[in-house]
Each structure stands twice: as C-alpha cells, then as structure tokens.
Amino acid sequence: xxxxxxxxxxxxxxxIVAAVEVINTEGYAALSARRLAEKVGLKRQIVHYYxxxxxxxxxxxIRHYGEEGLARFRKAFASADPLRVLWEMxxxxxxxxxxxxxxxRHSPVIRAEVTRYLEAFRDLQVEAVACHLARHHTAIPLxxxxxxxxxxxxxxxLASEASLGVDRGHExxxxxxxxxxxxxxxxxxxxxx
Amino acid sequence: xxxxxxxxxxxxxxxIVAAVEVINTEGYAALSARRLAEKVGLKRQIVHYYxxxxxxxxxxxIRHYGEEGLARFRKAFASADPLRVLWEMxxxxxxxxxxxxxxxRHSPVIRAEVTRYLEAFRDLQVEAVACHLARHHTAIPLxxxxxxxxxxxxxxxLASEASLGVDRGHExxxxxxxxxxxxxxxxxxxxxx
DNA sequence: GTCTATAATCAGATAGAC
DNA sequence: GTCTATCTGATTATAGAC
Numbered sequence: 001x002x003x004x005x006x007x008x009x010x011x012x013x014x015x016i017v018a019a020v021e022v023i024n025t026e027g028y029a030a031l032s033a034r035r036l037a038e039k040v041g042l043k044r045q046i047v048h049y050y051x052x053x054x055x056x057x058x059x060x061x062i063r064h065y066g067e068e069g070l071a072r073f074r075k076a077f078a079s080a081d082p083l084r085v086l087w088e089m090x091x092x093x094x095x096x097x098x099x100x101x102x103x104x105r106h107s108p109v110i111r112a113e114v115t116r117y118l119e120a121f122r123d124l125q126v127e128a129v130a131c132h133l134a135r136h137h138t139a140i141p142l143x144x145x146x147x148x149x150x151x152x153x154x155x156x157x158l159a160s161e162a163s164l165g166v167d168r169g170h171e172x173x174x175x176x177x178x179x180x181x182x183x184x185x186x187x188x189x190x191x192x193x
Numbered sequence: 194x195x196x197x198x199x200x201x202x203x204x205x206x207x208x209i210v211a212a213v214e215v216i217n218t219e220g221y222a223a224l225s226a227r228r229l230a231e232k233v234g235l236k237r238q239i240v241h242y243y244x245x246x247x248x249x250x251x252x253x254x255i256r257h258y259g260e261e262g263l264a265r266f267r268k269a270f271a272s273a274d275p276l277r278v279l280w281e282m283x284x285x286x287x288x289x290x291x292x293x294x295x296x297x298r299h300s301p302v303i304r305a306e307v308t309r310y311l312e313a314f315r316d317l318q319v320e321a322v323a324c325h326l327a328r329h330h331t332a333i334p335l336x337x338x339x340x341x342x343x344x345x346x347x348x349x350x351l352a353s354e355a356s357l358g359v360d361r362g363h364e365x366x367x368x369x370x371x372x373x374x375x376x377x378x379x380x381x382x383x384x385x386x
Numbered sequence: 387g388t389c390t391a392t393a394a395t396c397a398g399a400t401a402g403a404c
Numbered sequence: 405g406t407c408t409a410t411c412t413g414a415t416t417a418t419a420g421a422c
Contacts, residue, residue, distance in 0.1 A: 025299075026299055027299045032415065032416085048416080095298060098295060103220070105356060141373070143365050145369070146370060152350075153350035160294060164304055164308050168312055172336050173338050173339045176338070177343075180335065204406090227396075238400090241398080241399060
C-alpha cells in the first residue's frame with residue numbers, strides 16, 4: 001500500500017500533521033500558511049500548491065484526524081473494555097476535537113464534515129458498549145447511549161479543566177464515576193494509548 | 194447605582210457586549226477591533242481608547258461574562274431545583290464558555306482569569322446541590338461534585354452537538370439522565386431562562 | 387515540487403486634531 | 405469621547421520562473 005502512494009503525498013501529509021499540532025497547541029486562530037510552512041521547513045506558498053484555499057486544507061485535516069481517531073477507537077475497543085477506553089482515551093486530544101466543533105459552528109462546509117465524524121464516532125462507541133453489556137450482563141441501569149455520553153463528556157470536561165490547571169473536585173468525580181460505571185478494575189488499558 | 198456610572202461607560206459596555214456576541218456567533222477568531230467597531234457603529238480606533246490592547250478587552254469581556262453568569266446561576270438556584278437548573282441552563286451559551294476555555298489554553302493571563310471563574314462557578318454549583326440534597330434526602334448514590342459534573346458536561350455536550358444539527362441518541366440520553374438524577378418533574382424551571 | 391515576486395486585504399497599535 | 409492619519413506586519417491568494 002505504501003507503493004501506491006503518489007508523489008507529493010509526503011509534504012502534503014506533513015502539512016496536515018503540522019496543522020493538527022498547531023490547532024492543538026496554539027489554537028485554531030493560530031493556523032496560517034506561514035505557521036505551517038515554517039513547521040515543515042518550506043515556503044508558505046507550498047500550502048496553496050497542495051490545498052488551493054485554507055478551507056480545503058481544513059477539510060483535509062478534519063478527514064485525516066477523523067479517520068485516525070476512528071481507527072484508534074476501533075483498535076482499542078477490540079482489545080480492552082470499551083467503558084474504560086471511553087473513560088481514559090479522550091484525555092489527550094479532546095482540545096483538538098473541541099476546536100473542530102467550534103470551527104464547524106461557523107462554516108457550513110466544515111460542519112458537514114465534522115458532523116459526519118461525530119455520528120460515526122457515536123455509532124462506533126454505542127455499538128461497542130452495547131455489545132460489551134450484552135456479553136457481561138451488568139447492573140448498570142442505563143442505556144448504552146447514556147453510558148457513552150456520560151463517560152465521554154465527563155472525561156473530556158475533566159481533561160479540559162486539568163489542562164488549565166483546575167482540578168477542584170476531580171478526584172471525587174473520578175472515583176464516583178468509576179464506582180458507578182466501571183467495575184472491579186480487573187482489566188487495565190495501560191497497554192495501547 | 195446607575196447614577197455613579199462614569200461617563201464613557203456606555204460605549205465601553207457596548208463593546209464588551211458586542212464582543213461576547215461575536216465570539217458566540219462567529220467564533221473568537223473573528224474577534225477584531227474592526228468587527229466590534231462596526232457592531233457599535235463607531236470607528237475601530239475607539240476600541241483602543243477604552244482598551245489599550247485586545248488582550249485588555251478580552252479580560253474585560255471574561256469578567257463581564259463571568260460575573261453575569263454567576264449572577265444568573267445565583268438567581269436561578271434561589272428559586273428553582275438546582276439539579277434542573279444545571280440540566281437546563283447551560284444550553285444557550287455553552288459555546289461561549291468553550292471559546293473562553295480554548296483561549297485560556299494559549300494565554301497565561303487569560304487562563305488566570307478563566308480558571309478563577311471556573312472555580313467560582315464550580316463552588317457555587319456544588320454548594321447549591323449539596324444544600325439541596327441535604328434538605329430533600331434523595332436516593333442518588335453520588336456526591337454533589339459528580340452530580341454537578343455529569344449534569345453540566347452532558348448538558349453542554351448535547352447542546353454543542355445540537356447546535357451542529359446532530360441529535361442522534363439525544364432523546365435516549367436525556368430521558369436516562371432525567372430518570373437517574375432528576376425526580377418526579379413536579380417542579381419546573383420554565384419561568385426564568 | 388518548490389521557489390520568487392507580487393497583490394490586495396486585514397491585523398493591532400499610536401499620534402494628534404477637534 | 406471620537407475622529408483622521410499613519411505605521412508595521414500578517415493574512416490569503418495568484419502568476420510564473422526553475
């Protein structure tokens with residue numbers, strides 16, 4: 001599959017990866033052709049060679065980030081308790097996801113792409129949890145959709161606050177959620193992400 | 194109290210209000226002196242008269258938005274079930290809060306101001322819920338901190354997705370959370386916000 | 387594929403007139 | 405308080421050389 005790669009794919013991919021990095025570490029307002037070119041060591045006009053407009057770049061970035069994320073979740077779900085995956089995985093990159101959602105609110109064409117991935121993520125997560133609950137019959141009195149949403153949004157909120165240095169009440173929340181939705185602690189997910 | 198208002202406070206306040214509006218409807222990347230001046234019908238240099246730098250403006254905006262939000266919560270908690278308030282109130286303006294949090298990640302001076310309000314909001318919310326649980330002794334097996342976090346972050350996630358037109362599973366999640374954390378439905382909050 | 391050169395627009399910020 | 409004028413630098417984007 002690496003042989004079918006067309007020429008020019010290298011710099012293109014470098015630009016996309018650099019864009020994700022800039023969005024995550026400096027915010028989407030800092031995303032510019034200058035900043036990206038600087039990151040990959042080329043002149044800024046190179047961005048317009050691979051992506052006519054910055055919007056085209058952004059769409060490519062969203063697709064790249066979305067596919068990568070879906071693959072990570074699929075892999076994690078296959079080898080670990082989906083509940084723990086949802087609880088522990090979003091921590092790293094939730095800021096990037098928030099940035100895409102924020103951008104989507106102000107551009108219809110970006111919104112279309114983002115919502116596509118939001119729904120794909122949700123479907124994947126709900127199915128994994130439903131499947132897991134069906135196998136191990138638990139005492140959780142909540143539908144899979146609610147479990148997914150609680151684990152993911154609370155986890156993201158905790159991560160978001162922690163990235164600002166705020167952790168008031170986090171330990172209490174963390175252990176309460178784990179007592180409510182996660183069991184025993186027999187399985188660990190410290191092996192993949 | 195309206196009599197003690199210094200001259201010049203009018204345009205200043207208009208600019209702050211306009212800034213919140215721009216951040217909410219167009220995103221913080223669209224916030225500029227040009228855009229604000231246009232909104233209040235003045236020339237763009239007026240922004241630098243009231244706020245030396247855009248950073249100063251942003252700090253004033255955060256304080257304005259924070260104080261206003263705290264007041265709204267205090268008022269709502271005084272006259273309605275705090276659980277329902279947390280569940281139903283953030284919907285309108287959660288995007289603005291997310292924007293401030295995103296900005297705070299990339300500027301230490303803004304971060305200091307944002308975290309101050311994050312903690313003030315949290316304290317207010319936890320205290321209101323704890324007080325409410327102490328009065329009406331309920332069967333919820335969760336500490337106030339966890340109840341606050343679940344209600345608020347799930348509510349914000351639902352609102353965030355809904356603003357993009359995504360509502361897959363929302364009804365299921367909504368009724369599950371209400372069954373888990375909200376009771377009877379005897380009291381309604383459809384009277385204030 | 388990557389470069390130089392160039393265009394038009396917009397950004398924040400300051401000085402000074404009224 | 406609000407204005408005009410001005411500066412400096414960043415932005416996206418295109419045309420064309422190599």
